[in-house]
Amino acid sequence: MIPLVYHPAYNVSAFGLERLHPFDGGKYRRIHDALIVRGLRRGKDFARPRPVSRQELLKVHRPEYLRSLQRSETLARALEVPIVRRLPCWLIDWRVLRPMRYATGGTVLACRLALEHGLAINLGGGYHHAAAGWGGGFCVYADVPLAVKTLRDDDKVGKVLVVDLDAHQGNGTASVFREWPWAKIFDLYEEDVFPAHKEAEDYPLPVPAGLAGDEYLDCVREFLPQALDEVRPDLVVYNAGSDPFAGDPLARFRLTASDLVDRELLVVSEVRERKIPLAMVLSGGYSKESWKLHADAIEGVLTRFDRAR
Template identity: 40%
Template sequence: MPLPLVHHPAFDALFDEAHRFPMRKFTRLAEILVEDGLVPRGFHEPAPAPVEALELAHDPAYVEAVLTQRVSPTIEKAIGFPVDARVALRSRCATGGTLLAARLALDTGLACNTAGGSHHASRTGGAGFSVFNDVAVAAAALLHEGTLGRVLVFDCDVHQGDGTARIFAGDPLVYTLSMHGERNYPQEKAQSDCDVPLPDGMEDEAYCALLPDLLQHALTQARPDIVFYNAGVDPHRDDRLGRLSLSDDGLAERDRRIIGFFRDRFIPVAGVIGGGYSRDIETLARRHTILHRVAAEFV
């Protein structure tokens, strides 16, 4: 059985190529996965996340503002782009994609979205290219309906998962772990259940050496029924916004160790792609496929 992969054409909100957020990577990522034979039965296409699910992680007033394209200029500035109709649809579909990936993971053990990881969005608004916090919405929705009892968010994007940490602060059912650049965005960090600040320039060996103890710690503390894994590729040495120095092989080894650890223990894993910032869309999209290629090794 092939790895369940989730994609929707609306993941690409068709930004101008000069925009600092590399929106075209979502289309090219999906194309590469098809070209390379990783989607023999087609993608699972999500429905846009329902309003009631969005409101489990976000203030209803903010959800309405996004859906009616009335987000305040202050929040749009924090997000980094205007929230027009295409962005609103993209955000709902990407969030629906992570929710669908989680449901597929619960059924099959492992599934990945071709978007997701918008972890800077908090309860009251978006930030850092994040409109809705897809992982937080998916986790909250599954907990609300009683599908599962405990969640681990294992976030390896180079930027702290501050929005996720704030949404679930004090929630005993969701354990948030963030491995991130100590000196990177956001300037004002939140408090995750476990924060692992990393020095600039960290390379593959030093990074991966941290994983065994962290994985065991997360397992012991979270006792999860599912893991949401944010496989951001912005720790890469060539990323414009990263400040770390991982290679393609280092990212693959990171993904392999994390996914393998939880699958060896029969814990479902839902993967999201997280951040990655490069003007070279082809290289960036291929870098994001590392998650999907490594995940396919475990099915």
């Protein structure tokens, strides 16, 4: 069975304030529950991560940035909810940052499990707008850079490729990777949306708004194999944002739910055909049905790639 990583502490709830952001704070629980209801997993099948410590965060983040997270203004900016400025920091830390530290631990665990089992999925993470010294777009901790650096420090991987198919550019990840010649990023994103300033990347694929599913999938089919064959990574981390969905309020791609299932199957097939371990993280997705899009896509992957079934 493909390992799935999840902890109930991933879910964000801050007295209804989370509703001021289009982000669904209970999306991770909904995906977890749907996979159980659909008979794909039992509750005890999920691997439970521990939250990352400050010491681990320092592998990627600057100490002054971590210190700045004790100020409500920095948090309000990263989370894009201005009213957060009026809340005490301990409350934001407990209700919003702690869930993100659990999900960051989940990305580290999913990467480790991917090396052991070939494929693993974290039902969270993918905070690709967070860099060493800044955050934004609801991303505070650079979970993917932190996970691959941890494995690299343990001599478990040489080269790493991040495949980022979230609708927005993975500017945070790209910014961290610029200092690391062993880590590359392949990134298909909508060119005229957040973030305003785009970072230089190894394999950037900026595309115009309004791309339909078949055009989008053709793009992945045409360019991803080349990146995989050039980099020949020891690990791929797939940032599988569901915001290219047609109904997403923060992007303007026109993919259907079934296009997103096809996208996941395409990426997993291309990577696994080359016998490269693959860790998948969920990243963005702001439509009301985002949880269902991920649940359907993960169901597609499990149905095809769960060997024990």
